[in-house]
Structures are given as structure tokens and as C-alpha cells.
Amino acid sequence: MTTALTSVQITYTSGEQVEVYRFSIPVTIGIPLLALFVQAFLPLRFPWFARYVDLPLLVTIFFAMARRSPVAGLFTGAIIGLAQDMLGHNPIGIYGIAKTVVGYGASSLGVKLDVENAGARFLVTLGFYLVHSAVYFTVARGLVSMTQSWNWLHGILAGLVNAAIGVMLYFVLDKFKQRT
């Protein structure tokens, strides 16, 4: 009974060999909130942080890959993305759309591939960072008419930085996983 109250069944198995994890409610709410907080606070001391690191994206990818449920993944992405939009001054929904796509994609990929080892995580994070940037760029330019310039060099560099941080972060977050 206690377990039922403090944890939530988030995902269901869809593969035969991959493991599906769930997270307690405090972790489900607290980790994304902490990621948003750090993302908003650290740029005050380290201005480069906002330019190269997207912690909410890394958390989205981690939860989506661990749960291995596309629906749970896309909702996780949408909620974290919308919360990130709310902290800025641009129209709400740009990050929401980008992270919805990433959440769906990461969980779909998690169902089919083993994304538990560091190398796979690095590549998946790099790839999804670029997907996220591309979707954000398209929505911002196409729907909101924001002036955006695409910079491949910055995109790849930031993708590598995020992937490196992501690999380390995922190992820490692995501690909060609960087997179903």
C-alpha cells in the first residue's frame, strides 16, 4: 500500500529483453524541477552554460529511455518543455514541441535498442540534441517568426558537451531507477 502511494507505475514492457524502469513520485517531479532550477541559476555565474548545456533535455532523454514507453516519454518531454518555455519570455510551446518529439523518439529508441552503455548513451544524446535544435529552429522560424540562425559548428559542439555531461548525469540518475 505504501509502495503504491509513493511510486507510480509509469511504463510497461514492450520488448522481451529490455528492462523497464519506473521512478518514485518525488524523483519524477523533483529531478525535472531540479534540472530547471540549475538551468536557470547557473548561467548567472557561468554565462556559457545556457549556450552549451540543456539539462532539461538530458533529463527528458533519460526518463524517456528508462521508461521505454512512447506515450510516457512524449508527455514527460511536453511537460518539461512547457515548463522551460514558461521561464523564458518567448511564446509558450516552442520548447514544448521540441521536447515532445525528443521524448517520443528517445522512448521509441529505448524500446528497440540497448541504451544502457555509455557509448550508446553518448551517441543517442548527441543525436537527440541535434534533433531538438532542428525542431526548435523550425518552430521558432516557421511558426513564431523569430530570427534564428543555424550554426552547425555550435550545434555539434554543444551536442558533444551535452552528450558528455549526459553520460555522467545518467550514471547518477541510474541510482533512482526502480525495477518493475
Added chain:
Amino acid sequence: MESVLGRYRNLIILVGVLFLQVLGLAMQVKRMGNEAQDTRLIRIWAVGSITPFERGLVWMQTGTRNIWHNYFYLRGVRAENRDLKAQIEQMRLEQVRLSEDAAQARRLQSLLAFKEQFVAKTVAAQVIGSSGSDFSRIIYIDKGENSGIKRDMAVITPDGVVGKVALVYSSAAQVLLINDQTSGVGVIMADSRLDGWLGGTANGEVVMNDVMSDEDVPVGAKVLTSGGDQIFPKGLPVGTVAKVMKGKDLFLNIKIKPTADLSKLEEVLVVVEKQEKQATADDKARVRAADILAQRLPSVPDRPTADAASVGIKPEGTAKPAFTTSLPPAKTPPATTSRLAEKNATNSTSAATATAPRKTGDDTSATPKQNSPAASVTTKPSVIPAKPSTAQPKPSTLPTIQPGSQPAADDNSPH
């Protein structure tokens, strides 16, 4: 049908969620310009859940730093104190020069009936957070509606302009920085007086727009606020020209380096009250060393009021002589002279008092002709604001000639 829905369930949900978000975006874009107010209630949730933690962390950080700086890190304070004193001495000298320039500028502005805005009241606020995104250059401050902060108030630091208040919550506010691509500040070049507007780029650079390509803009030129945007008071430092390039069409692409370090803001000032007033030539503030010396010297005793009246002093509202020979107010007890002293306090070029007995009978020198050039000067006190000189009989009637101004052709002056 059911099997199709079941098979593509995930995809259908994805499309549905995306569609809802696109719909929401479209609604916000349609109301562009006021979208921040429309979504204010939604944003409160996110801001309300993040800012308390940020505020707490900043408070702890500041507390720790204060303990360190106020108690432990006192090494070298004496040397620093000595240096600061020397610096103050140098700044005093500089201040004397600048105050003369400022006084002259005020006189000229009063001539033009020039109205200017002053920063009347500011509220200091601590920066507690940012958007965390490179696409939204904003900061959060720990003061909001409860501290009198309102939307579109200017946010500055002692170094220069930072941005404007975009959204206000009860105990926090969102500040749009000048390097955001949606911001705009009316600016003017300090030396060449070229005006334009300042905005941010997608890369976070600050550029000055609307300056024609045939204009000469030197690198390093200072840029100030022009006051044209009705948000920032005129004359606040904004930045310096860092790079000038040919831009699109007929305009220059001028990159500006902001004087305020926008990437490392800790405390800012929010201009909560601006005062618009006409500049006046306030000569009360101008005290010359000679005047102070003259006041300390023995002076001629006061004369009774009757004598003062007999020497042709005219009541208020009549034409007044150009130059004064008044003594300090403490030495003017009679009613007429005190009234005149009062007048003097408000108008430095007001009527001559009768306290100098050597002027008795010298009606013409005390009250110049109405149609003389000097008389016309007296009706516009700001043109040549003469300073009273008490001890010297003759020089007291001489005007204080301001740099750049023509001495008044006074028929009665003893040339």
C-alpha cells in the same frame, strides 16, 4: 478500425499533443505584442516554483560572501583606504570642473525651455535567475509588485543600461535584457549626436540600427540613451562602438559593447520613478571662493528700511537692476530688504539691496534704464546669472561673464 487505432495509438497521441501545442502557439502569435500578459498566469506556476529556491540560494551565497568580506578578508584595507582617499581628492578636482560645465549646460537648457527626465527613485534588486536559454535573454529579480515594480520600468546598473521590466509577479519580476532580439532602446551617440535604436541579435550581440552608411562612426564612440523610447531616461550610458560594418540597404551595422556586463549581473536598480522637469539655472549652488572670502571680511553695517526705500528700490514685479550688492541674508533685518533677499534667493539677478551705503544716491547705477540692454538682461536671469559680490564697491556691479556668452552692454556699468 479499432485495430488501426490500437496500432497507431502512440503516433496518434503524439500528433494530438503536438497539435495542441501548435494551436496554443498560434493563439499566442496572433496576439503578438501582448502575449506576455496573456500567458502571465501560466508562467506564474513555473516562476513560483523555481524562484523561491533561487532566492534562497542567492541569500545563502550573499550571506557567506558578506561574512567572508566583512570579517575575514580585511587584509589590505588600510592600503585600499589610502588609495581611495587619493582617488577622492582627484575626483573632487574633477567635480569642480564638471559642475561648472553642468551649470552652463543648465543655463543653456533653461534658455531653450528644455524638459529633461531625471531618475527620481530607484529600487535595488538582486538577480536571482535567468531563463536558462540562449534564445530568451532575460533575468529574474527578487523584487516585484510588492516593491512597486511595474511593467516597462527601466533597469540599470551604475555602469549602464541593463533592460526593462517585462513581467511582474508579486515578489519577482522578469527583466528583458538589451541584448535580447525582441528588445529596443532609443540611443544617441555622445559626440556626434547621431541617433538610432539599439537591439539584440540571435547571437546575443547588441547592435545599433538606423544609422545611415554615409555617417562617420568611430570605434570607441560612446552611446547613450536618447529618451525617445519613453522608458529609459535620457543620457544613461549604454555602451561603446565595438565594430562598424556595412549593413543592409543604406544603413550601417554597428556593434555595441554594453557598458554594463550583462553576463554577470548580481544587483540592479529599477527606476520606479522618473521626474520630468524643466532645467533651471540654479545659481544658488555656484559659490565662488572670492564670495566666501568677501563674506568673511568686515562689511558695511545695514541701513534702515526707510533709507533703503529712499534710494529707489522698486517693489517686486517691476524691472530690476542687473547686478546685486547684497550681503548675506542674516544681515538684512528690515522688511523690504528681507523681501528682496527672499527674491534674491529665487532669482540671483534680482534687485540691488540698499545695504551698501556707497550706492546711496547713485540711482542710475543701482537701477538701470528700462530700455537699456542691461534691463533686458535682468528680465531673463538665466542669460547672465550675475553673482553677488559684496565687499568690492565697483566690481560688484560688473557682470560675471560666462564662457561663450557676450557681456551685457550696460549703459550704467563703469567702463
